[in-house]
Structures are given as structure tokens and as C-alpha cells.
Amino acid sequence: MTNFREIAWQGLWKNNPGLVQLLGLCPLLAVTATITNALGLGLATLLVLIGSNVLVSLVRDFVPKEIRIPVFVMIIAALVTAVQLLINAYAYGLYLSLGIFLPLIVTNCVIIGRAEAFASRNSLISSAFDGLMMGLGFTSVLVVLGTVRELLGQGTLFYGAEQLLGPWAESLTIQVWQVDTPFLLAMLPPGAFIAMGLLIALKNVIDRKLAERQPKIETATVTRARITKVN
Template identity: 55%
Template sequence: MADANYKKITMDGLWNNNPATVQILGLCPLLAVTGSVVNAMGLGLATLVVLMGSNACVSLIRNYVTDAVRLPAFVMIIAAMVTVIEMLMQAYTFELYQILGIFIPLIVTNCTVLGRADAFASKNGVLPAMVDGMMMGAGFLVVLLLLGGMRELIGQGTLFANMQLLFGPVAANWEIDVIHNYGGFLLAILPPGAFLGLGLIIAGKNVIDKRLKDAQKARASDEPKVSRRVRTTGKVS
């Protein structure tokens, strides 16, 4: 696959076709567990690993699976990857696993994972499929972290609280008390706060996209004028 295509895969996953802000997929776990950065990071990393692993496995079997059993085979692969992640989290981050609860096994039903397996991994080689899974997972993780950071900061006045649940005792002092003696803002922690936060993130992305598009149109409209001046005067004025 050409380098230009890898660049497109990267931009699609992180921005142009982001699972959360463009495709609007995986909203149930995204909205449910993003009350803090550590919860968001735990779910985001788990989803990223599942995306990469399932994409790679689907790509490996793409020429050997018939259409009749294609989707069931994909679901079985994804379920196996999620089971591995569950066992690893139970072994190394048990408290965080308990906090995330049902939303770890529900990665199996995440439309982003199955969608990438069917739309991309089943039609491309192993390396491009893994890169696609990594970029889509990274795009999903970034939105989770933004939303989790926003809700934790507004709701509790802190950032990176309880990071030891994911990284162990070394992260016990990572918490940043941004607003001292903060009374908290309950709406930010509750589900309505998740909807409002995601809406702000999507709105911000749309504003940036519009400005980039307007700037591109302005540059495109200026190019014919410069070309005409060059043909007329022989130099750029």
C-alpha cells in the first residue's frame, strides 16, 4: 500500500472519519464511563487493542471465509480478543475492571470494531488493517480522553485522579488539583453532562472543519488571479 494511503488511513481515524465525532459510533460506553480520565483511558486502550487485533485476524482469514459465515466469524474473532483483554484487566487492573464493569465485554457489540473489520480489514492486507485499527482506536481514545478530562475537571475540579488504577502505585501522585476546595458540579458527572460534553466536542470539530474549508476555498480562488497576473506581466506582483 502506498504511503499516501497510510496518510489517509491516519487522517481518517484521527479526524476525517473519527468513530465518535463523525461516525457517531460506540456512544454507549463513550458516554457511560467518561466521568474521569482514568476510566476513559482504560476503555479507550482496551478498544484500541481489540481493534488492532481483530483487524489483523480478519485480514488474515479474509480469503478463506465465505460470505455465508463472514459476519459470525468476525464476531467470534472480536469476542476472543475482548476475552483476552478482560482476562488481562482482571489480572493487572482489577479495580478498574470492576469500575468499567459491563462496558468491557460490550466492546464485542461496539459498531466501530465490527464496522472496521467488515469495511476495511476484510478487504486489505494485515499491515494496513492493523494501522487502520490503531488509528481508529486512537481517534476513539482521544475523544474519550477529551470528554473524560472535561467532565472530571468541571465535575470534580481535578485531573488524572486515581491513575494508579491503570498504571499502578507509580501513578498514585499524578492527580492534579486544578481547583482547590471545589464543591463539584454534579451535572458534569451525570449522563446529561456526557451528552453536553460530546456535543461541544463535535461542535468544535465542525467549526474547525468549516474554517479549514473556507481557507482552502480562499486559496483556490486566489490561484487563478495569480496565474492571470503572471501571464499578463510575466511576474508575480
């Protein structure tokens, strides 16, 4: 039986592609200057991840092992092209902002890695759920990084939201504080590296705290079980 809880835990936290596997760092660091760009790329990657996992799971029994990687890449490339055309048609401003990093989703190690490591060995539903969780984990890192960089860099949140959601979303932009001159360190790649390092450090601290609490929880559980048995 598929353990969906474990798949979700792996994708969202324990084996997060951005914070643990450190995959897809090039687009992750390059386009997260604003929440809008981060969310746009994250959703595009999420769609491709789910689609590629589903298709790879469907054809896994029909593809010879010798050519499985080229076949997987062709599937991913077709999905990326479709997503790219959709963004070009319905969110042209976002398409221009993301630039070359949209077609580069084809070479994103997160997608190829999940197709090879999970989708090619598991059922359709499990593969789709794995793609969803890994995509959400990757998107969450993009959005958190974009939030930190946009807030520190220009004092706003959801700047340029109309590029993703349409003209009505201009009202979503929040000016948290007034910035006369943008903080370039936060907006440029060096700031992205620093913020990413801090996020990884924060995750490690939380994991350490959880590991320290686990023996205490197990001891308390055993004690309660013994008391119940005696009674």
C-alpha cells in the same frame, strides 16, 4: 498503493468514530467521568481494534461471505476476553471501574464496522494501520470528554491514575481547584451528552473554517503556478 496519510486523516478527524460516525456512544458517555477510566477503555478498544483488523485481514480469503459476520464477532469476542483478563490481572481497580463496559466492547459498532468495511477488503498492514488510527481517534474523544467532565465535576485531573498505572501513579493526580461538592451534572450521563454535543459542534465549526480557507489556498497555488510558468 495504500495512502496511509488518508487513513490517518479519516481515523483521527474526518471520519472519527466518536465525533462523526457516532459509534460506541454507550461506553463513550458512560465511563468518561475521569481521564483514567476514559484512557483505560480507550486503550482496551484500541488493542481490540488492531487485533481484530489484523486477524480479519488474514482470514478474509478463507471465510465464506455467508458467515463472515459471525466469524468476525467470534474473533472480536476472543480478543476482548483476552484484554479483559489482562486488565483483571494487572489493573484490577480499573477492571472494577469499567465493569460491564469491558465485555461490551464485543458489540462496539466501531470494531465490527472496521472489520467489515475495511479489514475484510484490504491488506494486513493497511488494516493494522486503520485499526490504530480509528482506535486513536476513538481514544482521543474519550480522553477529551473525560478531561472536561473530571475537571468540571471534581476539579481534578488523572484522579485514580493508580488504577491504570499502579501505586506509583498516585502522585499524578492534580488538584486544579478545590471542590467542596462535586458538580453532578458534569459527572452524570446528562453532562456527558452536553459535553459530547459541544465537542461535535466545535468540530463542525473547525471543518467549516477549513472549508472556507481551501478555495483561497487553491487560488493562491494556481496564481503562483501561472507566475512561475510565465517567468
